[in-house]
Amino acid sequence: MSTISKIKKPIDQDLKDFEPYFKKSLQSDVPLLATILNFLYRTKGKQLRPMFVFLSAKLHGDSNEYTKLAACSVELLHTATLVHDDVVDESYERRGSFSVKALWKNKLAVLVGDYILAKGLLLQLENKKYNFLHLISRAVQDMSEGEILQMKKSRKLDIDDETYFEIIRKKTASLIATSMAIGTASTTDDEELVEKMYRIGQDVGIAFQIKDDIFDYQAKGIIGKPIGNDIKEKKITLPLLHVLNSADRSERKRILRLVKHRNKNTKVVKELIQLVIARGGLEYAEARMNEFKNKAVSAIEEFPPSEARDSLVELMNYITTRRN
Template identity: 55%
Template sequence: MSQKLDEIKAPIAPVMEEFERKFRESMKSPVPLLDRITHYIVKRKGKQMRPMFVFLSAGLHGPVGDTSHRAATLIELLHTATLVHDDVVDDSNERRGFFSLNALWKNKIAVLVGDYLLSKGLLLSIGNKDFRLLELVSEAVKVMSEGELLQIEKARRLDITEDIYYEIIRRKTASLIAACCACGASSAGASDETVQQMHRFGELIGIAFQIKDDLFDYGPEGVIGKPTGIDIKESKMTLPLIHALSKASQAEKKRIIHIIKNHNTDNKKVREVIRFVESSGGITYATERMYHYQEEAFRLLDTFPANAYRDSLRSLVRYTTERPL
């Protein structure tokens, strides 16, 4: 899988190396404690999908320059800030297989670090007059927060419909990938119309990506480093379950919701819910919807001229959505 990702990165490999160097520099602080923490954040980087979407989107529409680097850095700073705050809110002790900041340095310091990263992103944009980039990313962060709150509100009653589910993931997950693609295009001098098209492209990818992530909850344990049934244990209503419940009788629906509300820590009961979703066609349906959004994204991407960046964007979408369950 990593070799495939290296192939996808090929058109932007030197750019990504330069980005990593610049991002490390942007995280440095004269405050020793803060410098140790930001070094820890940089050290545990993930696959860096977001910068890849920024740079590939930029290359598709023009030259990848300093503005593109600032766009990628802004998104990483603000996204990292939201993750740090999320871990505090969720009382989570792990992130990508590493201890979370709040687990190592406690909540107060973690919140302050999140605030610091947020301010770094704002200052980077204001200092370079990248107001369009700041507008795109700030809108994404606002929409992500709305999505989180909408999910919390609906989770209390477990009454999420398919339409509400799409609205939640459009806000929570897709908005950031949309901002990556839009910022990339904008940083390369694309027109407002093209920036909006790339925003929609990223939104479609984000929806497909989240559906795939939800499907992992029903796949073999350990495929992505987490056990199955986690969403059920956390009473999260995802597309496979929502569809299965929509096809169930009133009595069956009541029984399954009772398990999710009252027995979601019982592994035997959780497996019972997983079998119900499988037998009700929830996994098949969610997979079909994922490919629907992927194909819609490809149709939009194909309206732009063919080049190596477009090919890599297509491959990156496949990489994110076609990982085996």
């Protein structure tokens, strides 16, 4: 049995029931929009966030129709942000396929992302789940702020550890935190418990993003084939930040100058990647990643033993050991 299959075991039926529910939510009577939505459904990823929703729900009770709604709300938001991100990042590829931006251009990509986001919000309103709406809206706000802060720092390159963690907490961790919180909110009215799960999810989400930052030095998760997309986009992430923090003033200036002015030069990008590897940037990032993951695991292990608890721990371990 694969790791993912083992993780899914306590929620296998929930995920099977979720598929047609999610597919139905990605529908429209407008033919062009329907085509794009169907394309997005066919190219969807592992759906890790719905897994966090269902496992968090099951940790505190029995999953129900509202849990399915919660998972759909999270996955719709995630899908919308990916479509928008490809426009912001000028990315032509997503999950080994063409992005919506590449196939249908920027204007349609922005409108499709807006449509998907609206679908999720309407689902919550139609079901009168105002607590879900609050959680999802907070995530939208955080993710937007995180993206804008990263764009600002990419222009000035004046990033430090505190700012880096603020960016990833808002941009990435907020959605995993929301997944765990909204799943919990579907099976309990205990607001303190919902917020506790949110905080645990933040730590998981930070670990998740650090893992992605490490991947940028190991192309598409394959060790030894660096691509440096973050460097090309002038994004200073934790592995490079570690090198900058340990460099003297003149070397720091030289590195920042290269990132700012020669970030498209393949030779320069390769040089910077090799510098990060040689100076222990990946080991440092991995150690910080495991700190956040271990903190989250310890918090989850405080709950009574159950299949859902064990699978949540496995899922947390998986996102820090995955190869893609």
